[in-house]
Amino acid sequence: MNKVLLHCRPGFEKECAAEIQDRAAELEVYGYPRLERDSGFVLFECYQEGDAERLIQTLPLAHLIFARSWFAVLAELSEMDPADRVASVLAHSDALPKCGKLWVESGDGDAYRSLLTFCRKFTVPLRQALRQAGLLTKTEKEQMPRMHLFLTDNQNGYLGYSRSDNGAAHFMGIERLKFPSEAPSRSTLKLDEAINLFLTPEQQASRMQSGMWAVDLGACPGGWTYQLVRRGLFVHAVDNGPMADSLMESGQVTHHMADGFKFEPPRKNVTWLVCDMVEKPDRVAQLMAAWLVRGWASQAIFNLKLPMKQRYVSVYESLNLLTEILHSAGVEFELQAKHLYHDREEITVYLHRRR
Numbered sequence: 001m002n003k004v005l006l007h008c009r010p011g012f013e014k015e016c017a018a019e020i021q022d023r024a025a026e027l028e029v030y031g032y033p034r035l036e037r038d039s040g041f042v043l044f045e046c047y048q049e050g051d052a053e054r055l056i057q058t059l060p061l062a063h064l065i066f067a068r069s070w071f072a073v074l075a076e077l078s079e080m081d082p083a084d085r086v087a088s089v090l091a092h093s094d095a096l097p098k099c100g101k102l103w104v105e106s107g108d109g110d111a112y113r114s115l116l117t118f119c120r121k122f123t124v125p126l127r128q129a130l131r132q133a134g135l136l137t138k139t140e141k142e143q144m145p146r147m148h149l150f151l152t153d154n155q156n157g158y159l160g161y162s163r164s165d166n167g168a169a170h171f172m173g174i175e176r177l178k179f180p181s182e183a184p185s186r187s188t189l190k191l192d193e194a195i196n197l198f199l200t201p202e203q204q205a206s207r208m209q210s211g212m213w214a215v216d217l218g219a220c221p222g223g224w225t226y227q228l229v230r231r232g233l234f235v236h237a238v239d240n241g242p243m244a245d246s247l248m249e250s251g252q253v254t255h256h257m258a259d260g261f262k263f264e265p266p267r268k269n270v271t272w273l274v275c276d277m278v279e280k281p282d283r284v285a286q287l288m289a290a291w292l293v294r295g296w297a298s299q300a301i302f303n304l305k306l307p308m309k310q311r312y313v314s315v316y317e318s319l320n321l322l323t324e325i326l327h328s329a330g331v332e333f334e335l336q337a338k339h340l341y342h343d344r345e346e347i348t349v350y351l352h353r354r355r
């Protein structure tokens with residue numbers, strides 16, 4: 001077996017495949033992707049023995065925008081005996097490293113709903129058998145490899161592992177967040193997910209502190225502003241539309257009915273810039289770069305909307321444009337981008353200006 005299985009949002013397999021092929025080639029790992037439209041996963045088959053494991057070790061998962069989670073495939077399970085699927089998994093025990101956690105998973109989306117129910121049920125006897133066989137620790141250990149069994153139906157699938165230091169933090173790379181009933185829009189979950197993904201708890205404590213100022217461009221009705229207010233920040237909310245009364249009553253929000261492309265912060269005390277305006281991605285990328293170059297903000301989280309076609313190319317063009325502007329202005333920065341679970345036709349970017 002010399003494959004990596006990557007999870008992505010169903011419908012984005014082409015982007016996920018193009019990206020893994022390009023990023024792997026940069027590390028001189030060559031191979032070809034196999035995909036099925038709307039399946040929610042891609043298999044990247046490496047040519048050289050050992051390259052799948054090398055890839056999940058050397059390529060940071062955080063550098064992939066369209067992959068939510070991944071693992072190196074060690075065995076393909078086909079036509080498992082429905083009377084004893086556990087035995088089919090245990091038959092490959094020689095190939096598996098000892099793991100600290102087991103994830104029996106599948107694709108995301110409605111088509112997989114009943115299969116995911118099966119995955120959940122099957123996890124219980126499989127976990128028990130793996131523990132008895134010494135392949136899984138008695139209690140879950142976060143710092144050890146994670147065993148993945150990805151089922152394509154209830155008799156077929158792929159078995160492998162991911163590294164705890166370079167793998168998804170959540171089952172299938174999806175952070176399940178509860179919608180806060182007081183939030184004015186569902187897009188609040190996008191910013192919540194982005195903050196949790198891009199910033200470690202320690203970074204959240206130091207980089208997003210209560211009392212800091214933020215600017216929210218395209219803020220109405222206030223789902224993103226809500227996340228900032230909840231964390232104790234003061235917000236300049238910029239939008240011609242109305243903001244939710246509950247947010248205005250917090251005393252932490254100043255509403256500016258203005259164009260986000262022309263707005264200038266009234267004082268030079270802004271740390272955070274967030275932006276969810278529905279606009280051309282290169283325009284947004286240029287705007288975000290301009291704020292960092294001028295020193296109007298030192299950190300930003302923003303969306304880049306995806307076009308109907310050439311989504312992969314368009315994303316990298318916008319990010320390259322952003323990078324070029326910052327480099328030529330001598331700005332040192334850290335950039336991460338992800339197609340979040342709560343994103344649809346957009347990706348989310350985190351930008352941090354280094355001192």
Ligand SMILES: C[S@@+](CC[C@H](N)C(=O)[O-])C[C@H]1O[C@@H](n2cnc3c(N)ncnc32)[C@H](O)[C@@H]1O
Nearest residue numbers: 185187218220221222223224239259260276277
């Ligand atoms: C997707 S909504 C934002 C939702 C918001 N983040 C939330 O969580 O509630 C996009 C918003 O961008 C605003 N918008 C679009 N172009 C804008 C511009 N040039 N200046 C300011 N706001 C703009 C729209 O009025 C709209 O309210």
